Amino acid sequence: MPIAAASAATPPYVDPINHVADEHHRRPPSVELGWAGDMAFGRHYGLPPGGARRVLSSIADVLKRPDIMAANLEGVLGSGGSSKCGGGGGGNCFAFQAPASYASEFRGSGIDIVNLANNHTNDFGDYGIGQTLSALGHAHLPHSGRPGGIAVVRSHGVRVAYVGFAPYPWAASLLDIPAAERLVRKADRRADLVVAMMHAGAEGAGATHTPHGREYAFGENRGETRRFAHAVVSAGADLVVGSGPHVLRGMECYRRRVIAYSLGNFAGYRTLQTGGVLSQSGVLRVRIDRTGRLKRGRLVPATFDYPGTPHRGGGSISQV
Numbered sequence: 001m002p003i004a005a006a007s008a009a010t011p012p013y014v015d016p017i018n019h020v021a022d023e024h025h026r027r028p029p030s031v032e033l034g035w036a037g038d039m040a041f042g043r044h045y046g047l048p049p050g051g052a053r054r055v056l057s058s059i060a061d062v063l064k065r066p067d068i069m070a071a072n073l074e075g076v077l078g079s080g081g082s083s084k085c086g087g088g089g090g091g092n093c094f095a096f097q098a099p100a101s102y103a104s105e106f107r108g109s110g111i112d113i114v115n116l117a118n119n120h121t122n123d124f125g126d127y128g129i130g131q132t133l134s135a136l137g138h139a140h141l142p143h144s145g146r147p148g149g150i151a152v153v154r155s156h157g158v159r160v161a162y163v164g165f166a167p168y169p170w171a172a173s174l175l176d177i178p179a180a181e182r183l184v185r186k187a188d189r190r191a192d193l194v195v196a197m198m199h200a201g202a203e204g205a206g207a208t209h210t211p212h213g214r215e216y217a218f219g220e221n222r223g224e225t226r227r228f229a230h231a232v233v234s235a236g237a238d239l240v241v242g243s244g245p246h247v248l249r250g251m252e253c254y255r256r257r258v259i260a261y262s263l264g265n266f267a268g269y270r271t272l273q274t275g276g277v278l279s280q281s282g283v284l285r286v287r288i289d290r291t292g293r294l295k296r297g298r299l300v301p302a303t304f305d306y307p308g309t310p311h312r313g314g315g316s317i318s319q320v
Contacts, residue, residue: 034066037263042096063110078131103139117145117164117171161191188236
């Protein structure tokens with residue numbers, strides 16, 4: 001940022017070099033927070049050669065740039081158990097289960113925390129959830145999104161609390177907005193900044209617009225997306241990021257806080273559809289100071305190519 005020249009009214013005894021240094025010292029510390037969209041890997045659909053690390057290798061440099069990088073993890077990490085789909089998948093039922101080792105591969109690729117508040121966290125029931133939590137713990141990869149869950153991550157002296165919400169009983173509720181507000185306020189008391197992650201809204205190529213009112217998908221109540229996002233900002237969230245629609249949606253600044261309603265599909269292997277708007281993706285990078293003030297932000301464009309690999313590029317970089 002260029003430094004403005006001292007005005008004529010500046011007293012002659014002020015040392016401009018020390019003055020600038022003092023101003024910099026008094027400036028609140030800031031962190032750059034990153035967000036990517038949906039990730040899904042599953043044995044039933046075939047695991048990628050080289051694992052998740054190979055899939056993410058072409059965009060790992062982008063993932064490693066933010067101080068804290070978050071993403072939405074669809075599915076479970078582990079092996080065995082009973083799938084909600086019986087044989088593992090087919091028809092309109094999809095169940096994702098990837099090796100426990102993928103937790104370390106996510107971390108090694110630049111992901112610092114994952115959201116578990118989504119419709120695939122329960123694909124293998126309580127057994128699968130337990131295995132996922134164990135895998136993430138072993139890899140020292142933080143997570144959020146369980147009922148009442150708050151994960152606090154520190155960077156550059158700034159404490160950032162992550163809370164995840166979805167319209168399912170195994171997640172912090174997206175449908176109970178007063179309860180969500182209480183959880184955000186609780187997180188705000190524990191940290192300097194709060195990031196709310198929401199798995200909300202309709203799905204598919206026709207869902208690029210975020211409507212007012214309630215959204216549905218496959219007969220499920222997917223919440224009042226805009227109302228929820230505004231409510232958690234009013235309760236203290238400094239950044240709201242979304243997943244679930246599998247397409248890019250718009251962003252807005254509400255009360256000077258960024259809301260990114262969906263970044264679309266990000267990474268998988270034969271699990272998520274590609275083509276057209278379903279292949280448009282990106283990585284959000286937002287710099288916020290300790291007081292919650294937005295310093296700058298950008299959406300780094302990415303393309304989600306068949307069979308499920310993200311690549312940087314595909315559009316121009318948008319900045320705020």
